[in-house]
Amino acid sequence: MHLHREGYKIIFVTIIVLSLLTLATWKFIPWWYLQLFIYIGLSLELLWTISFFRVPHRNIDYNEDVVLASADGKVVAIEQVTETEFFNDSRIMVSVFMSPFNVHVNWYPFSGKVIYTKYHKGKYLAAYNPKSSTDNERNTVVVENRDGKAVLLRQIAGVMARRIIAYAKDGDIAKQGEEFGIIRFGSRVDFYIPLDSEITVKIGDKVKAQKSIIAKL
Secondary structure, eight states: OEEOGGGGGHHHHHHHHHHHHHHHHHHHHOOHHHHHHHHHHHHHHHHHHHTTEOOOOOOOOOTTTTTOOOSSSSEEEEEEEEEEETOOOEEEEEEEOTTTTTTEEEOOSSSSEEEEEEEOOOOOOTTEEOOOOOOOOEEEEEEEESSSEEEEEEEEEOSOOOOOOOOOTTTEEEEETTTEESSSEEEEEEEEOOTTTTEOOOOOOOOTTTTTTEEEE
């Protein structure tokens, strides 16, 4: 396990701010029990910030006929919808909600070619709100495999999230399990999957990126 490069600056700034707060607590608050309470709170804040940017090492059983989870989290929606940004047809949408305590790195669910990417500014509704898929800050990535089957991935910012980092570009070669982005501090990833696919998860399931199978193409 290591720390994501996007977290270095944030962790450094957090350490500086928490150090100043620790100094201020020691100098201006005379009650030891209140000092202790604040110190514990500041320490937990630092540990949480560091843990948010953790990147686990996982062995991947490569299978290009399945859609792996791109994010750790909980399946909160499975429904047939009309996807209007790219496909303009019916798809099965599977939504995975990432809490602030989940790993927030996103990985490609299968191998192929990136045929579409687009970033959208937007609101910061709660990530479990159905409207967050179309109204929130979000980034869309479409990957097509060697058989011509494509899946749309949508990174969606939540209430706490204020920045989506996406590395995928049109024309990139996607490799199953490789990183394509990260979302800061609580968010959601939607998968728009072909109707003839077999969905292998159900609402309420907890999934692991690079390991859990979302669907079989």
